[in-house]
Amino acid sequence: xxxxxxxxxxxxxxxxxxxxxxxxxxxxxxxxxxxxxxxxxxxxxxxxxxxxxxxxxxxxxxxxxxxxxxxxxxxxxxxxxxxxxxxxxxxxxxxxxxxxxxxxxxxxxxxxxxxxxxxxxxxxxxxxxxxxxxxxxxxxxxxxxxxxxxxxxxxxxxxxxxxxxxxxxxxxxxxxxxxxxxxxxxxxxxxxxxxxxxxxxxxxxxxxxxxxxxxxxxxxxxxxxxxxxxxxxxxxxxxxxxxxxxxxxxxxxxxxxxxxxxxxxxxxxxxxxxxxxx
Numbered sequence: 001x002x003x004x005x006x007x008x009x010x011x012x013x014x015x016x017x018x019x020x021x022x023x024x025x026x027x028x029x030x031x032x033x034x035x036x037x038x039x040x041x042x043x044x045x046x047x048x049x050x051x052x053x054x055x056x057x058x059x060x061x062x063x064x065x066x067x068x069x070x071x072x073x074x075x076x077x078x079x080x081x082x083x084x085x086x087x088x089x090x091x092x093x094x095x096x097x098x099x100x101x102x103x104x105x106x107x108x109x110x111x112x113x114x115x116x117x118x119x120x121x122x123x124x125x126x127x128x129x130x131x132x133x134x135x136x137x138x139x140x141x142x143x144x145x146x147x148x149x150x151x152x153x154x155x156x157x158x159x160x161x162x163x164x165x166x167x168x169x170x171x172x173x174x175x176x177x178x179x180x181x182x183x184x185x186x187x188x189x190x191x192x193x194x195x196x197x198x199x200x201x202x203x204x205x206x207x208x209x210x211x212x213x214x215x216x217x218x219x220x221x222x223x224x225x226x227x228x229x230x231x232x233x234x235x236x237x238x239x240x241x242x243x244x245x246x247x248x249x250x251x252x253x254x255x256x257x258x259x260x261x262x263x264x265x266x267x268x269x270x271x272x273x274x275x276x277x278x
Contacts, residue, residue, distance in 0.1 A: 007047035015039070033064060033078070035108045042104065052098050052105055054083075054112040061090070061116055063109070065097055083113065174253070 010018075017031040018039050027039035035053040036043040045051050049068040054061060063081040070076045081097055083090040091110055098106045 003047050003049055007041045007044060010044065010047060011041075033066075035105070035112055043108075050101050050105075052094075052101060052109050054109055054116060056116050056120070059120065061113060061120075063094060063097055087114065087117065 017029050017034075019028050019030055020026070021028065028037055029039040029043065031045055032055065033045040033051070033053050034043055035045075035051075041047060045053070045066070049066070049071075051066040053064050055064055056062075061083045063083050065079045065081065066077060067079060081093070083093055090113055094106060094109050094113065098109060
C-alpha cells in the first residue's frame with residue numbers, strides 16, 4: 001500500500017466521506033474511524049497504513065488499531081482492544097498498543113479517549129436526572145389488517161348464528177318433517193336436543209297454574225252471579241278443548257321426532273334423502 005498515491009487520488013478526486021462547511025470552508029471527514037474528524041493526510045484512515053482510533057460501543061471505550069498485514073481480509077483489518085475505565089491505565093494501554101506509531105497519533109488517541117469519557121459521564125448523568133422514554137412505533141398497516149380480520153370473523157359468526165336460529169325455527173314449525181337429511185346426523189341430534197320436550201312444557205304449565213292464589217269473602221248467590229258461573233263453565237269447556245288439541249299436536253310432533261331418530265339409526269352409513277309419509 002502506497003499512502004501518498006492513495007491520498008493524492010482522494011484529494012484530487014471525489015471522496016465519499018468528505019464534507020465541507022459553507023461558511024468557514026473547513027473540510028470534515030464522516031468516516032467512523034477518523035481520529036480527529038478533519039479531512040487531511042494525517043487524519044485520513046484510508047491513506048495511512050498504520051492508524052489507530054478510539055470508538056464507543058455499548059457504553060465502553062475501545063481502541064481500534066489498523067495493521068497493513070491484514071489488508072487482504074477487510075473484516076480483520078482492525079484489531080479491537082478494550083480500554084480500562086481509569087484514565088491513566090488507558091493512556092498506558094494506548095502507548096503499549098501504538099508503540100510503532102507516531103507520537104502525534106498516540107496523542108490524538110488519548111485526547112479522543114478523554115473526550116468520549118466526558119460524553120459517557122454526561123450520558124449517565126442525564127439518564128439519572130431524566131429517564132429516557134422509549135417510543136413505540138404505531139403500525140397502522142398491521143392494525144388495519146387485524147381490524148379487518150376481526151370484522152370478517154364477527155360477520156361470519158353472526159351469519160352462522162342466524163342460520164342456526166332459522167333452522168331451529170323451521171324444525172319447530174315442521175318444515176323438515178317430511179324430508180330427512182342423513183348427511184349430518186350430529187347436527188340434527190344437536191338440534192333435537194335443543195328443542196324443549198313435552199315434559200318440560202307440562203312442568204312449566206303446572207308451575208304457572210299453581211303459583212297463583214286468591215282469597216275472597218263470603219257472598220250470597222244472585223241471578224247475575226249464576227249467569228257468570230254459566231259463562232265461566234263455557235269458557236272452561238273451550239279451554240279444555242284447546243288443551244286437548246294442543247296435547248294432540250305435541251304427541252304428533254313427538255312421534256315425528258322418534259321417526260327421524262329411527263331413520264338416522266337405519267341409514268347411518270350412506271347419506272341420502274328420504275320421504276316420510278304421515
